[in-house]
Amino acid sequence: MKKAKRIIVWFRKDLRLHDNEALTKAIENGEEVIPVYVFNEEELMGQTPYQFQKTGPFRAQFLLESVAHLRSALRQKGIDLIIRKGKPEEEVYKLVKEIDASYVYANMERTHDEVLVQNALEKNLWSLGLEILFFRGKMLYYTQDLPFPIAHSPDAFSSFRKEVERFIPIRKPLAEPISFSSWSIDIEVGALPSLKELGHDAINRDKRADLWFKGGEENALLRLHTYFGPKRHLDSFAETRYDLKGLNAASRLSPWLALGCLSPKYVYAELKKYENKYKNNKSTQTFLSELLWRDHYRLMGKKYKDKIFEKGGIRGQETKKLEEDQAAFKDWINGKTESDLINACMLQLKHTGFLSHKGRQLVSSYLVNDLKISWRMGAIYFQHILIDYDICSNWVNWNVVGGVGPDTKEDRYLNMENQVKRFDNKGEYRALWLGSVCS
Numbered sequence: 346m347k348k349a350k351r352i353i354v355w356f357r358k359d360l361r362l363h364d365n366e367a368l369t370k371a372i373e374n375g376e377e378v379i380p381v382y383v384f385n386e387e388e389l390m391g392q393t394p395y396q397f398q399k400t401g402p403f404r405a406q407f408l409l410e411s412v413a414h415l416r417s418a419l420r421q422k423g424i425d426l427i428i429r430k431g432k433p434e435e436e437v438y439k440l441v442k443e444i445d446a447s448y449v450y451a452n453m454e455r456t457h458d459e460v461l462v463q464n465a466l467e468k469n470l471w472s473l474g475l476e477i478l479f480f481r482g483k484m485l486y487y488t489q490d491l492p493f494p495i496a497h498s499p500d501a502f503s504s505f506r507k508e509v510e511r512f513i514p515i516r517k518p519l520a521e522p523i524s525f526s527s528w529s530i531d532i533e534v535g536a537l538p539s540l541k542e543l544g545h546d547a548i549n550r551d552k553r554a555d556l557w558f559k560g561g562e563e564n565a566l567l568r569l570h571t572y573f574g575p576k577r578h579l580d581s582f583a584e585t586r587y588d589l590k591g592l593n594a595a596s597r598l599s600p601w602l603a604l605g606c607l608s609p610k611y612v613y614a615e616l617k618k619y620e621n622k623y624k625n626n627k628s629t630q631t632f633l634s635e636l637l638w639r640d641h642y643r644l645m646g647k648k649y650k651d652k653i654f655e656k657g658g659i660r661g662q663e664t665k666k667l668e669e670d671q672a673a674f675k676d677w678i679n680g681k682t683e684s685d686l687i688n689a690c691m692l693q694l695k696h697t698g699f700l701s702h703k704g705r706q707l708v709s710s711y712l713v714n715d716l717k718i719s720w721r722m723g724a725i726y727f728q729h730i731l732i733d734y735d736i737c738s739n740w741v742n743w744n745v746v747g748g749v750g751p752d753t754k755e756d757r758y759l760n761m762e763n764q765v766k767r768f769d770n771k772g773e774y775r776a777l778w779l780g781s782v783c784s
Contacts, residue, residue, distance in 0.1 A: 349375045349447035351530070355437055356382045356426075357459075357605070359452045359482055360411045361562040362418055364518035364608035366480040367450040375447070377528055380419055380426045381440060382412050383433040388458065390544045393725050395674070402545035403698025403732040407560040411606050413537055414561025424525040428535035430542075434465035441475065444530050452605075453479035455647045456736045457654065484640045485515050485609050488647075498644040500659075500751035505641050506634070518611040551696045553777055555592040558600045558699065558732055565601035569612060572596045573619050582628040586635075587703040589690075589774040595702065596632070599733035602639070609636055639738060645751050646737030653740040656721065658749025665748045667719045674722050677712055680778075684761050686769060687711045689778035698732035703768060709746040710759040720747030 352375035354368050360382075362368065371378045389400045389408075400408075416426040429436040437449060449470065454463065467477050481487055488495060490513055499505040540547060550557050558564075572578045578593040588594035601607040613636060620629050649659045657663050680688035680695065690704040700708070705727075712723045724743035728734055744750040769775055 351375060351377045351379055351444055351446045353379045353381050353437065353440060353444075353446045353449045355433070355449055355451040355477075356380060356415065357452060357454060358603070359605035360415045360560075361565070361606050361608065362415075362422075363521040363562070364482065364611050365452070366482050366519060367452045367478075368522065369519045370478075370480060371448075371450045372522055372525070376526060377530070378424065378525055379440075379444060379446065379528065379530070380415075380424065381437060382415070382426055382428055383436045384408075384412075384428070384430040384538055384543070385433055385462070386431055393729060395671075395722065395725060397726075397729045398544055399728060400543075401698065401729045401731075402540065402548050403558075403730070404734055405543045405545055406540055406548055407558060407600055407698075407732050408604065409537060409540060409543070410560030410564075411562075411604055412560075414563055414606075416537070418562065419525075422522060422524050423527055425534045427532065428537055430535075430538055433462050434469060437466055438469040440532075441470065441473065444532060446475070448475065449477040451477060451479055452482045455643070455650075457651050459736075482605070482608065482610075484643055485613055485636055486513060486640055487516060488644075490514075490516070495644065495647045498648050500645070502638060502641050502752070505644070506637055509640075510637065515610060515613050518608050518614055553693070554697045554699070555590055555594075556597050556699075557697075558597075560600070560604065560606060562601075562606045565598070565607035568601070569596075569598060569607065569615060572598070573615055577623060579619060579632060580623070580626065580628050583631040584628075586631065587701075587768065589701050589704055589768055590777065599735070600699075603733045603735040603738075609639065612636065639735075642735075642737045642741045645741045649751070653737070653744055654721075656719075656749075658720075658744040658747060659741070659751045660749045663749065665713065665717075667713065667717055667747070669719050669722060670716070673716050674712075674718055674726075677708070677716060677718070678726060682711065682716070684711060684715075685775050685779060686761060686765050689769075689775045692778045694730055698730055700731075705742075707759060707761070707764055709743065710757070711761065713746050713748075714758045715761070720744070720749075 352371040354371045359365055389405060391399045393399055419426050441449060470477055486509060492508055492513060499508060585591060585594040598607060602609060616629060616632060646653055652659055676682055677691060680691040682688055687708055690700055690708045694700045709723055712718050713720050720743045724740055727739050
């Protein structure tokens with residue numbers, strides 16, 4: 346088969362060299378590989394209905410660091426990363442014409458805004474007689490390997506896990522490319538924008554944070570190998586994963602997984618190595634369960650599509666009487682509710698862009714079940730503030746809290762008095778975040 350002259354690899358939420366199917370296939374099928382990243386102005390700087398940007402400062406900074414690292418890694422392999430800012434469907438299209446590319450390769454996204462961009466770019470390329478080829482890399486499992494079509498994916502996690510875990514093998518991660526063929530084109534590669542250009546002031550690190558996340562594949566692998574390393578932090582995962590604080594209470598890999606700096610298949614392969622070295626235990630099984638939850642949420646997003654964003658959610662019908670109380674919502678965001686535990690959690694989130702799994706359960710339950718505020722307002726705020734915002738995980742989780750999720754058994758109310766006794770009985774977490782607040 347004759348190789349294509351030039352293939353553009355459009356990086357999206359797959360900012361890594363390891364286990365990157367689009368990149369690997371481009372190297373196999375093209376004479377020259379042209380990596381491109383477009384800072385999507387609508388995704389980054391578009392406004393929500395509640396007076397804040399879709400992408401807040403913490404994730405914007407993490408993204409900048411991740412793209413900078415990707416460019417550095419590619420340069421070490423002999424090529425560069427072309428950077429543009431604007432609408433991806435226009436910027437990639439212009440590059441295709443400018444360099445006379447044969448194809449565009451990209452890893453596929455499945456949710457509303459991302460699909461609109463994909464479709465618009467595809468339409469633009471058709472006008473040139475060209476096409477975009479999509480690949481996969483977000484999940485542990487390839488959808489073609491699953492024992493059911495997406496439309497029949499089980500709504501209950503327990504059923505999903507039972508159907509896939511025993512019978513469907515997880516593919517091995519693809520190797521990182523060794524080097525690339527040099528380009529024969531002369532093109533402006535473009536500069537990395539500043540945080541200010543993305544609409545945010547510089548971030549001051551809050552010293553109360555257990556871990557200050559820094560973007561990029563190298564930092565992702567460092568964190569993974571530290572957590573899975575000889576100190577065996579993973580061994581305590583089952584007991585500590587619901588702790589409100591603690592550097593190694595959980596893996597803290599979610600920001601890198603969300604942005605694709607880290608492949609879930611690679612994490613799984615390292616988990617298997619860990620089990621072979623130190624033995625399979627309750628914590629390794631619990632950790633695997635969390636990886637499977639990510640796949641389950643993504644399948645729910647694929648199956649129910651735009652319904653996950655609507656008031657009636659996946660069930661198509663509201664089950665709780667919720668309001669859009671702007672004043673109470675603002676107090677929740679700023680940690681000014683009647684619950685000290687909720688206030689501590691919300692201040693951590695506001696000043697770091699991160700909150701533990703248990704903290705997220707607490708604040709979401711409080712917003713919906715105590716304040717009676719629309720779950721969609723909480724989901725949109727999380728979209729803005731979270732450094733590890735993942736579309737499907739975020740919105741399906743909030744569907745569950747709002748009583749409109751896929752599994753009726755998941756509905757639950759968290760009593761704050763009981764939660765304080767269980768998770769902050771000595772008040773250490775509240776004391777940490779309700780003391781002097783960094784400006």
